[in-house]
Amino acid sequence: MTHSTISARASEPLSPVTAPTRPRPRALAPEPDYALEPVRKPGYLPQTDDRSPWLDGPSMPIGTPLTANTFVDVAIVGAGFTGLMCAHALARLRPSWQIMLIDALAVGEAASGRNSGYLMDVGHWQPKWGVETNRGVADLSTLGIERIEQIVEGHGIDCDWHAGGRYHVAVNARGRRALATFREGMKAMGRDFVEMDPTELAARLGTQHYTEGMHVDGGALLNPAKLVRGLAEALPESVRVVERQQVDTITPGTTHRLQAGRYQVSCSQLVLATNGFLPALGLERGRVLPFATYASVTEPLPRQPGSEAQWGVVPEEKMGATVRLLPDNRLLIRNGVRYRNPPQIGASVCAAMAKDHRASLARRFPEFADVPFSHTWGGTLGVTTNNATVFGRFGDGAWACGAHNGVGMSLGGALGHLLAHEVAGEKHTLAHLARSLPQPAWTPPEPFRSVGISAYTWFLGLLAGEEK
Ligand SMILES: Cc1cc2nc3c(=O)[nH]c(=O)nc-3n(C[C@H](O)[C@H](O)[C@H](O)COP(=O)(O)OP(=O)(O)OC[C@H]3O[C@@H](n4cnc5c(N)ncnc54)[C@H](O)[C@@H]3O)c2cc1C
Secondary structure (H helix, E strand, C coil), X not given: CCCCCCCCCCCCXXXXXCCCCCCCCCCCXXXXXXXXXXXXXXXXXXXXXXXXXXXXXXXXXXXXXCCCCEEEEEEEECCCHHHHHHHHHHHHHCCCCCEEEECCCCCCCCHHHCCCCEECCCCCCCHHHHHHHHHHHHHHHHHHHHHXXXXXXXXXXXXXXXXXXXXXXXXXXHHHHHHHHHHHHHHHCCCCCEEECHHHHHHHHCCCCCCEEEEECCCEECCHHHHHHHHHHCCCCCEEEECCCCCCEXXXXXXXXXXXXXXXXXXXXXXXXXXXXXXXXXCCECCEEEEEEEEEEECCCCCCCCCCCCEEEEECXXXXXXXXXXXXXXXEEEEEEEECCCCCCCHHHHHHHHHHXXXXXXXXXXXXXXXXXXXXXXXXEEECCCCCCEEEECCCCEEEEECCCCCHHHHHHHHHHHHHHHHHCCCCCCHHHHHCCCCCCCCCCCCHHHHHHHHHHHHHHHHHHHHC
């Protein structure tokens, strides 16, 4: 592995950093055919804004800012579900280790705190994977839900947890084909569901838009920002949370060195839990793609649309709209994906997306078509063209996890938990599932990648029609 000097932005010389004290445990995970390279500047950085409805106003800081050069046993970059669940498990496995969880944004400001809030065991069925791999992903997601629920219950985290299951639905022929595939997959995995006819769906949800559906129990609908912040606040003292501090450079070595603003963080082991920002830190470039997806939420509706006070709908058609009725009687619509490098979640793209969301709302609830949106926002996630996930070791004492393709709350949580076991050199009964997940597929170099992906997503959007 090559070593390079730190391109320090610091205005003061750096004081020496204590040498690492702990031996690295024997690695259980196989090493990939390439390793973490020095990072001199992230390719792109997380952005934030105040457009997500989940964080109501400025939030109290969690943790403490960096004020000196620091040595820790493990530095985890990224305080989303993956990083947080990794930190929780690692602190439990190795209570004497000093762990730092560092994030460029405040906890809850990135995708983990600005998503649609579906904590799901089975999101979609991937026909190419066969039963065993699909079942493995579902088992991993179930593990993620169980671990998160355990912490939520143990620490009394208030995140509006609603365990009423969700509806997987279809609108047109394309959607019904996708739903039929999902149904067969659920049967093959031996998972339970209840068929819903359009009349039953209309009575429960208050829309006649859906022509077929299934009700699936498990997981939860919740407020994601309250959950991630609660998970961060529940961390033990051995985990130091550093918010609003981007990692600017990484110099891999026997002791990895991170430059974070004016200060240097040195660590024996490094975990990159940056999902859509893995390529920005030099990992899986061209394999993990930073996509953005967008959502809008209405003001409270004048009346409850159907018989259920809150619910969540999952489209099985890839480009369909996710729709939720929130507990305060507002409708959330998530729809639209964009691949841009760097990802775009700014005001102008959100304004364009709001028009699409308005059309999605009008199709489903014509009587509420004019209810204003209080918020429209976007978030960055890591996507792979073959729905594969990143999990494992990327060199000596360097680990990474990301690209959870739509079920990042549960799968990211599970993989973070399992990665902690790998970092600590501890066996876990489900580790083999994580290690045998499909590897991200190669995509052509730029500009062919951007042109190809933009054309493909546009075409898929066209095919989706009324599912949007
Ligand atoms: C609108 C929307 C709706 C979604 N709905 C759902 C849903 O309902 N259910 C579901 O399961 N998933 C959903 N997702 C996807 C889900 O949010 C993600 O898969 C999940 O949050 C991934 O978690 P993570 O911890 O791996 O990554 P993230 O939450 O993206 O965390 C990565 C962190 O790394 C930090 N970071 C990156 N670079 C640096 C750096 N250089 N220095 C320091 N920190 C850095 C970022 O600030 C970020 O906090 C949705 C996503 C969006 C955007």
